[in-house]
Amino acid sequence: MTGSIFESEKIKGDFPLLEREVNGKPIVYLDSAATSQKPIEVIDKMTDYYKQINANVHRGAYHIAELATSEMEETRAKVSRFINASSEKEIVFTKNATEAINLVAYTWARSQLNEGDVILLSSLEHHSNIVPWQQLSSERNIQIRWIPITQDGQLDLSSMDELLADVKLLCVSAVSNALGTINPVKQLTDAAHQVGAICLVDACQSVPHFETDVAELGADFLAFSGHKMCGPTGVGVLWGRLDLLEKMPPFLGGGEMILNVTSDGFTTNEVPWKFEAGTPPIAEIIGLGVAVTYLEKIGMKAIREHEQNLTSYALDLLTDRFGDDLIIYGPEAAVERSGVISFSYRDIHPHDISQVLDQYGVCVRAGHHCCKPLMTLLGVNATARASLYIYNDESDIKVLADAINEAGKIFS
Amino acid sequence: MPGLEDLYKEIILDHYKNPRNQGELSVPPAIMEEGFNPLCGDEVKVYVLTDGNVIKDIRIGVQGCSISQASASMMAESVLNKTLEEAKNLIERFKEMMSAHESNIDSAELSEDNNENSLGDLQALKGVVKYPVRIKCATLGWNTFDQIITPKE
Incomplete structure (x- = not known):
């Protein structure tokens, strides 16, 4: 990709699913915050894996087992470079981001946190970065504190000093899945480190869309999923600082995570395999590797630029066309947000909006987006959410606007 | 709206815009009692006052x-002044209609129409079966x- 011309038409052609129709209309996929579509390279690679080199990893001393192992481990190195980790040993493959966060909750947190400690969460978190901490909280009598939000869905950092008292763990998303807010992660991790806290960043909505540098973010742990970044479902990543990972107890027990087992006990394998019990999702990991290469080929800077431009176009078009009838939640300016556009239209329930939109081939999410505490703060039960990615363009936004207008006609 | 007539029938939109027994x-x-739909965040509160066996x-x-x-709204209208047994029976028949397979909807309608226990206006909701999420x-x-x-165990 060169210059500022983003070849979205060509990119769209890389995704076979986007050729299909829904209800007789060309599909307009606007739910990439839930899961992205997959480019043909990823799909082909996974099929080839099963056709050519399917074998269990780290076990057999035969040709195809070595091929499978080396392709999987190459992906680890690729992912490590992609987020600027200092070592590929810092990359733990999980089944999804939720498991990555739970891994930290069950190993690091349960070995480090005690009664009276405080976990600080942002009010923008997804349930996957709330519930594991609530489970721990009720088990250990650990307090959970929330960073409040402002009217426009940004974190309110005005009383950070008080919020940080006795905090041992800060959990924050880099980008909100419900509102698209880009959080000031570096500022937060700096402040948390000042009081000796460890920082876990939920990067599910940032890694697919922005350049990611774990060192620059100041994170100690970072979790993300493969399926939101053009990769397959079934694989997620936990990045952790090596010194922390090495001291942590293992998570699940089984094969792969051990060095030795006797009738009396076991010794654990090295990092990261210590955390990868059982046969991993080999095809999915290899597919994720191809997705990383695909995104790198387009360039993360170009991706962000395209999404910011398109978001700006969408915000303007929706505001111009529907005025006060359409409320967009979250920060006002495209520069402060990702390609997530959460909205409500008149008093039509988001469920009904998405049902009518589907009739026009438009796929959007309707509901609480796994952020019920946030929805309560916003005073809404649900919103409709359109979320953009590399394969979307201005024509998709026009179809969206026309379909919203049709919903208005039915429920007027 | 082509394709959505089965879902958004006139009587349904009427109850939505002018809900009864609010x-x-x-x-x-x-x-x-309160009910939640965790998928979409919908919440409902139902208040019931009985006099003996009658709602x-x-x-x-x-x-x-x-x-x-x-x-x-349609439920409230149809169970008001019914006995608990009648209401219970209506719930069962409504749930039965909601669990009908899409391919059986039309035949279900025929047997309903000839049945003295017809669901009446509630039959308008039958189209929902075509949209399983709903x-x-x-x-x-x-x-x-x-x-x-239903008495608790």
Whole structure:
């Protein structure tokens, strides 16, 4: 990709699913915050894996087992470079981001946190970065504190000093899945480190869309999923600082995570395999590797630029066309947000909006987006959410606007 | 709107725009239950006041989509002044209609029409079966009402 011309038409052609129709209309996929579509390279690679080199990893001393192992481990190195980790040993493959966060909750947190400690969460978190901490909280009598939000869905950092008292763990998303807010992660991790806290960043909505540098973010742990970044479902990543990972107890027990087992006990394998019990999702990991290469080929800077431009176009078009009838939640300016556009239209329930939109081939999410505490703060039960990615363009936004207008006609 | 007529029938939109039996009742003597649809965040409160075996009053508060609101409104209208047995019977038949397979809808309609236990206006909600995600919206109020009138074990 060169210059500022983003070849979205060509990119769209890389995704076979986007050729299909829904209800007789060309599909307009606007739910990439839930899961992205997959480019043909990823799909082909996974099929080839099963056709050519399917074998269990780290076990057999035969040709195809070595091929499978080396392709999987190459992906680890690729992912490590992609987020600027200092070592590929810092990359733990999980089944999804939720498991990555739970891994930290069950190993690091349960070995480090005690009664009276405080976990600080942002009010923008997804349930996957709330519930594991609530489970721990009720088990250990650990307090959970929330960073409040402002009217426009940004974190309110005005009383950070008080919020940080006795905090041992800060959990924050880099980008909100419900509102698209880009959080000031570096500022937060700096402040948390000042009081000796460890920082876990939920990067599910940032890694697919922005350049990611774990060192620059100041994170100690970072979790993300493969399926939101053009990769397959079934694989997620936990990045952790090596010194922390090495001291942590293992998570699940089984094969792969051990060095030795006797009738009396076991010794654990090295990092990261210590955390990868059982046969991993080999095809999915290899597919994720191809997705990383695909995104790198387009360039993360170009991706962000395209999404910011398109978001700006969408915000303007929706505001111009529907005025006060359409409320967009979250920060006002495209520069402060990702390609997530959460909205409500008149008093039509988001469920009904998405049902009518589907009739026009438009796929959007309707509901609480796994952020019920946030929805309560916003005073809404649900919103409709359109979320953009590399394969979307201005024509998709026009179809969206026309379909919203049709919903208005039915429920007027 | 081509394709959506089965879902958004006129009578459904009417109940959505002008919901019947809205509001609250004092508890006690009324009984209240809350229901949630975790998928979409819809919430319903159902208040029931009985006099002996008869449903003297029923009030509904829904925060939800057109289908969940209309279905709860139609339910309230159809069980008011019925006996608990009659209401229980109606719940069962409504749930049965909601669990019919899409391919059986038309034949189900025929047998319903010839049946003295016809669901009447409630049959308008039959189209929901074609949209499986929305079945939970249609049954939310009914399940909550069911919790009130079915004695707990």
